[in-house]
Amino acid sequence: xxxxxxxxxxxxxxxxxxxxxxxxxxxxxxxxxxxxxxxxxxxxxxxxxxxxxxxxxxxxxxxxxxxxxxxxxxxxxxxxxxxxxxxxxxxxxxxxxxxxxxxxxxxxxxxxxxxxxxxxxxxxxxxxxxxxxxxxxxxxxxxxxxxxxxxxxxxxxxxxxxxxxxxxxxxxxxxxxxxxxxxxxxxxxxxxxxxxxxxxxxxxxxxxxxxxxxxxxxxxxxxxxxxxxxxxxxxxxxxxxxxxxxxxxxxxxxxxxxxxxxxxxxxxxxxxxxxxxxxxxxxxxxxxxxxxxxxxxxxxxxxxxxxxxxxxxxxxxxxxxxxxxxxxxxxxxxxxxxxxxxxxxxxxxxxxxxxxxxxxxxxxxxxxx
Numbered sequence: 001x002x003x004x005x006x007x008x009x010x011x012x013x014x015x016x017x018x019x020x021x022x023x024x025x026x027x028x029x030x031x032x033x034x035x036x037x038x039x040x041x042x043x044x045x046x047x048x049x050x051x052x053x054x055x056x057x058x059x060x061x062x063x064x065x066x067x068x069x070x071x072x073x074x075x076x077x078x079x080x081x082x083x084x085x086x087x088x089x090x091x092x093x094x095x096x097x098x099x100x101x102x103x104x105x106x107x108x109x110x111x112x113x114x115x116x117x118x119x120x121x122x123x124x125x126x127x128x129x130x131x132x133x134x135x136x137x138x139x140x141x142x143x144x145x146x147x148x149x150x151x152x153x154x155x156x157x158x159x160x161x162x163x164x165x166x167x168x169x170x171x172x173x174x175x176x177x178x179x180x181x182x183x184x185x186x187x188x189x190x191x192x193x194x195x196x197x198x199x200x201x202x203x204x205x206x207x208x209x210x211x212x213x214x215x216x217x218x219x220x221x222x223x224x225x226x227x228x229x230x231x232x233x234x235x236x237x238x239x240x241x242x243x244x245x246x247x248x249x250x251x252x253x254x255x256x257x258x259x260x261x262x263x264x265x266x267x268x269x270x271x272x273x274x275x276x277x278x279x280x281x282x283x284x285x286x287x288x289x290x291x292x293x294x295x296x297x298x299x300x301x302x303x304x305x306x307x308x309x310x311x312x313x314x315x316x317x318x319x320x321x322x323x324x325x326x327x328x329x330x331x332x333x334x335x336x337x338x339x340x341x342x343x344x345x346x347x348x349x350x351x352x353x354x355x356x357x358x359x360x361x362x363x364x365x366x367x368x369x
Contacts, residue, residue, distance in 0.1 A: 026339035055350025062354035074125030081118025085153035120309035134178030161332030242273030
């Protein structure tokens with residue numbers, strides 16, 4: 001019993017409460033958007049609430065798991081993630097021309113979200129084995145091939161946004177471990193070769209239109225540039241404190257597409273104003289700081305890479321989602337972490353918090369608070 005209590009004392013409650021606070025804001029906005037449209041069906045809100053409760057329980061359960069034990073299964077976990085991606089490609093259903101989902105009745109699950117965590121666990125186990133002040137070429141190329149295999153399955157769905165997230169996670173992790181000499185030139189050459197091929201053969205016409213609209217939103221205001229234009233209108237009308245939850249005209253009158261998921265950041269800007277956006281960004285800042293702090297105090301290099309990878313996952317999701325809402329990144333199906341509607345993303349993000357807690361509650365982790 002005493003050991004059990006000591007474990008919960010080491011639990012990073014600030015990290016968990018910050019994630020729960022973001023989730024609560026998302027739930028409030030989801031309910032407000034649906035009710036403002038006169039929708040009597042609150043299934044989306046109920047699904048998000050149940051997913052949040054499941055996620056919190058999942059995070060708490062990781063006090064009984066140490067990542068140093070879990071990393072022994074890193075290769076099977078990576079293979080499991082790859083099999084999920086392959087099965088989703090073969091048997092999953094495509095929504096709005098994007099990524100693949102498994103659907104049973106009214107319940108759906110997006111395997112790529114879990115695959116991101118599988119990839120991070122693999123990198124955390126694999127990279128430190130071959131790090132001598134910096135990565136060896138074996139680790140650099142081996143991890144790159146592991147990335148390419150996942151990317152192949154993801155881009156065939158197609159899911160350009162999740163592919164970008166995976167590349168960002170890999171890049172941050174290898175930079176953290178230290179690139180081999182002259183690796184920058186290799187990555188630059190690979191990018192020069194890959195980008196034209198991706199544009200010619202890898203992107204669907206609607207994805208190309210989104211990239212063109214990102215460069216010049218006015219080129220197709222009623223088409224690919226419509227979402228960004230409406231999001232900017234939402235931000236501009238929010239002012240300091242917003243119009244109130246459920247009172248935003250862009251979401252209520254359906255000018256802003258997929259308001260509860262892709263463009264939740266713009267909804268918050270309109271309904272909660274600058275104050276709401278500041279609160280959201282502050283909570284994300286706390287989460288990223290706590291993740292990196294746990295990583296800096298971790299007992300081994302694998303745990304440190306894990307925490308860096310998890311921080312990269314959340315940070316890049318935030319950057320891409322917020323960026324596409326204000327027009328500084330292309331429009332993709334990347335949700336705002338913990339806030340946007342999406343059961344798969346929410347549960348997996350709480351799984352990420354749980355993995356961080358498995359390091360925080362390890363026997364050698366000493367809190368400095």
